[in-house]
Amino acid sequence: MKTFVGTFVLLVLVGAMPASAQSPETILVNGKILTVDAQSSVREALAIRGGRITALGTSAEMRKLAGPQSRVIDLGGRTVIPGLIDSHLHAIRAALSFTTEVNWIGVRTLEEALGRVKDAARTMKPGSWLIVAGGWNPQQFKENRRPTQAELVAVAPENPVYIQLGYAWAMLTPLAHKTLGLTSEADLPAGGRFERDAAGNLTGAITGSQPAIVGLFDKLPRPTFDEQVQGTKAFFRELNRLGITGVIDPSGNNMTGESYQALFKVWRDQALTVRVAYSLGTQGSGKEFDEIKATTALLPMGLGDEMLRFNGIGERITGGMYNNDKPGQADKDEYYRIALWAAERGLTLTQHWNRDASVDNLLAIFERVNQRIPIAPLRWSIAHLNDASEQTLRRMKALGVGWTVQDAMYFGGEAFRESVGEASARRTPPVVTAKKIGVAAGAGTDAHRVASYNPFTALQWFLDGKTVSGVALRGPEETPDRAEALRLYTIGSAWFAHDDDVRGSLEVGKLADLAILSQDYMTVPVDRLGATESLLTMVGGKMVYAAAPFK
Ligand SMILES: [Zn+2]
16 A cells, blocks of 8 residues: 555655665666556666665676675566566465365466376366365367366276356366255256256256356365465465465455465465455345445455555455346345445455446446445446446446456357457457546456456467467557557556555566566567567566566
8 A cells, every 4th residue: 555654654764774775685787677668668677665665777887786694686688578467366265175175277288187186087086076166168279178077087097077168157077966965957057957868868067157056166175274275375476476476355255364364475475476456245145235244344444555455345245236237226225324334444345247238237336326425436346347438438437447357259159250240349448538538547457267267378368469369359449559558467467456656567666576578578579479488577677477587
């Protein structure tokens, strides 16, 4: 948050110290540093002290600042970017099971995906559940289809296997059905059904509404607390490997107070390697206001530190205004009561909303609250809203409401085009229009149930608009340039954590969160951008990930 006072005091103290104590702890020289400052300046070198950037300039200038204790990192001409920040990543939930689930993110063939299940059957404890909880799509596979039950049984005959696709389908092996006691449809959560093929035979999969699939997932065994802690550390290192230094977590389905305890332990142990700003949402229906008041009673907005901070409420505030394009008056009144209360409390609020056609229901409430209490300083936001109209973006701008944009179309683009038509798909999402209007916007993925967490997959998609199967949907009129896409993923996202004044760009006084990249973000062919990794990631000047030649 605002740390102008702290920064000022630090600078005064440093100014009073002898010259040797002022020398940087680390300097980076001989690179191509994309600062993402207001002019998108590119610098050759920078200096770090006390976790912050103290100077930028030429290599010669930075070398002059170095003392005997300074560590000098020769970038060898490589590109450095501010650490990436995903403004809508269900990171806390993804982390809990990162070491106990099977991951299909980025896998290009079904054969390889099945191979990962087979490997897990070998390496995990005998009889363990093998769970793929999402993050994949049949179009990413060369085979362009989902796995069959027989294929899963073939690779893991001794384990119960559960493969979830988005929030509408899950394939379970017979052993998984048996272990969960699912002998008839009556045993399924409400809204769930056994899937049948064209001939009327059971496929082994369960389909249904989002609550049905969420309820099904809830029946699966949870990782132990130690496994959750391990998973949290491992997942954040994985994000560091991809240049991520910050996430904004919007809570999510299946999240309870218990879901946060592994994160809190890692934070207490000072082992967090990604800065986390988290909001708290609701799970139930009918008592959401009580639920929110209870979970936030002792949490003032912004409580925490530079690594972990409470960031308000969302993305599900009430059941009546969640994935509901036709909320009734009672739904809207209830939402208004909570939103007004949040504004009075000074809470940030982020709301999941899919379609522009119905977003007036939400914006009208924000406008009503805004007449009582200006919400611009609270930095409320809408997540998703891929087909935002110009009129909607203007209303958001007038309110000071931001927009978190994800690469949902990377997986779901073809289906979306089917439902909205070619012309709408061409302008989805309208990030160039949003910039023109001046709406605060941040990039991200919505991982990991419905998407991959890889920011470079998302950045490539921002630039080429191509789905995972290679179909280009977006037109040039809504395609940002590389500098702008990077801005969305760094300082753009930092805005949503009220942190754009302390991170998100590489400028003097800001936190030294950065990544040295494996290839030049500005010049690598777009179709190879998705393969970028970090070679060295720093959070607050500390190395949190390193690969050759920096290891
Ligand atoms: Zn959402």
